[in-house]
Amino acid sequence: MxxxxxxxxxxxxxxxxxxxxxxxxxxxxxxxxxxxxxxxxxxxxxxxxxxxxxxxxxxxxxxxxxxxxxxxxxxxxxxxxxxxxxxxxxxxxxxxxxxxxxxxxxxxxxxxxxxxxxxxxxxxxxxxxxxxxxxxxxxxxxxxxxxxxxxxxxxxxxxxxxxxxxxxxxxxxxxxxxxxxxxxxxxxxxxxxxxxxxxxxxxxxxxxxxxxxxxxxxxxxxxxxxxxxxxxxxxxxxxxxxxxxxxxxxxxxxxxxxxxxxxxxxxxxxxxxxxxxxxxxxxxxxxxxxxxxxxxxxxxxxxxxxxxKGWMGRADQTTKIKGMFVRPEQVAEIGKRHPELGRLRLVVTREGETDVMTLKAEARNANRDLRQAIASTLRTIAKLSGVVDLVSPGSLPNDGKIISDERRL
CATH class of the missing domain: 3.40.50.12780 (ANL, N-terminal domain)
Structure with a gap:
């Protein structure tokens, strides 16, 4: 057979x-x-x-x-x-x-x-x-x-x-x-x-x-x-x-x-x-x-x-932050404007009654100027301000997650 x-x-x-x-x-x-x-x-x-x-x-x-x-x-x-x-x-x-x-x-x-x-x-x-x-x-x-x-x-x-x-x-x-x-x-x-x-x-x-x-x-x-x-x-x-x-x-x-x-x-x-x-x-x-x-x-x-590998989750991770929709393609656009970055992940949390977003970005050369430039790009693209956290290359998981909503609503 x-x-x-x-x-x-x-x-x-x-x-x-x-x-x-x-x-x-x-x-x-x-x-x-x-x-x-x-x-x-x-x-x-x-x-x-x-x-x-x-x-x-x-x-x-x-x-x-x-x-x-x-x-x-x-x-x-x-x-x-x-x-x-x-x-x-x-x-x-x-x-x-x-x-x-x-x-x-x-x-x-x-x-x-x-x-x-x-x-x-x-x-x-x-x-x-x-x-x-x-x-x-x-x-x-x-x-x-x-x-x-x-x-x-x-x-x-x-x-x-x-x-x-x-x-x-x-x-x-x-x-x-x-x-x-x-x-x-x-x-x-x-x-x-x-x-x-x-x-x-x-x-x-x-x-x-x-x-x-x-x-x-x-x-x-x-x-x-x-x-x-x-x-x-x-x-x-x-x-x-x-x-x-x-x-x-x-x-x-x-x-x-x-x-x-x-x-x-x-x-x-x-x-x-x-x-x-x-x-x-x-x-x-x-x-x-x-x-x-x-x-x-x-x-x-x-x-x-x-x-x-088979099914590993959903790609559409669009979420609403402070009443504004933020989409994976917007995070991807930040990466295009800063090609020196590796993986990106936008983490959404809540402090008190306020949404907080933190963009984790893999970068070989973490410095204040790069962090400020990325924060400005984030604000321009998402129309919202957020924290930028530069992390070492390879430290973000390879799971396809671009936006991680960690709020407990």
Missing amino acids: TDHYDALETRPPAAREADLFARLPEVLRKAMAAPAYAERLRGIDPAGITSRAALARLPLLRKADLPALHKSAPPFGGLVPGLPGSFGRLFTSPGPIFEPEGTQADPWRGARALFAAGFRPGDIVLNTFSYHLTPGGFIFDASARALGCAVIPAGPGNTEAQFELIEAYRPVGYSGTPDFLKILLDAADSAGRDVSSIKRALVSGAAFPKSLQDEIKSRGIDAYQAFGTADLGLIAFETSSHDGMVVNEDLIMEIVRPGTGDPVAEGEVGEIVVTSLDPHHPWIRLAIGDLTAALPGLSPCGRSNMRI
Whole structure:
């Protein structure tokens, strides 16, 4: 039995990079057939976007901005080149954000993640993600069927009915949140129902801490994590090495400094930005608001794509200080104006009834003039005064946190 879904997963990284950026210009041309992309990318020659450096010069599209865009130009904010009727299914997620499902095989690119988790053609899968309006249930349903699995469209809840389905069909696989898998197993134990056919699971949509991983494993289930969104489908997934998550094929992932579109150095925590090479529904530099960091080297499982640590928090750390919103991009702008600085972190505390902000800045040469210059820049950009604390290089944690709100409100 092969360990990989296809040869694309193990090709040399340079070959993958060359393939992605050879295809990108045509995807950009397709995207620019949609009015919003035509406006956003005005003046851009797609033929020139053939490297990561060139891609990084294109503007970010923030997921947080999609609800307003979709409302202004329903249903897709002018970001989709095709008409709604050209897609297979049409969904909505909170926001609201409206998502179309393509008609091609495996439109959400999830078959690879299931394969990596041990699912194989002919397996029966209990899918407990919701099938109501949001795409979660259909993402895993379509992915499992693309792999050749039969799917029980169970959705969440109603454990009694789930037990009947499990005892009748004997599914070997589970897809759903890790929390509901535990609920299902606990309820089966209490009710004396047999769910022992389930041997592997692909979980997503909620935290899967080590304690829960150990408990699920102790109950005879080999569980893997997948990371995705309703817009992009499956972005990255765990493999047999259980050493980070491998980025999916046909995606270009960048990790950028929060509040900017600037790629971080390898290993630095930053915001995930994804460009998808789906010509029917392209995403060009979609900043999804989640933090991660790239892992060095290749996965021991043999897959050669970029690896990430998984979800490490949210990039949008906007907070209100003395009635004014302060955003990560404003802190990033301070760094641009003072390139001699390393990491920056704006710490917000409260003294008495007053908000206090302290900008911690890594600097090799701490002196009064530099501190005063940074304080002036902070005041100019944030329209608020704050304390500047110059700290030694490398002393601020590499966790992607730009604004730390430590007030007890």
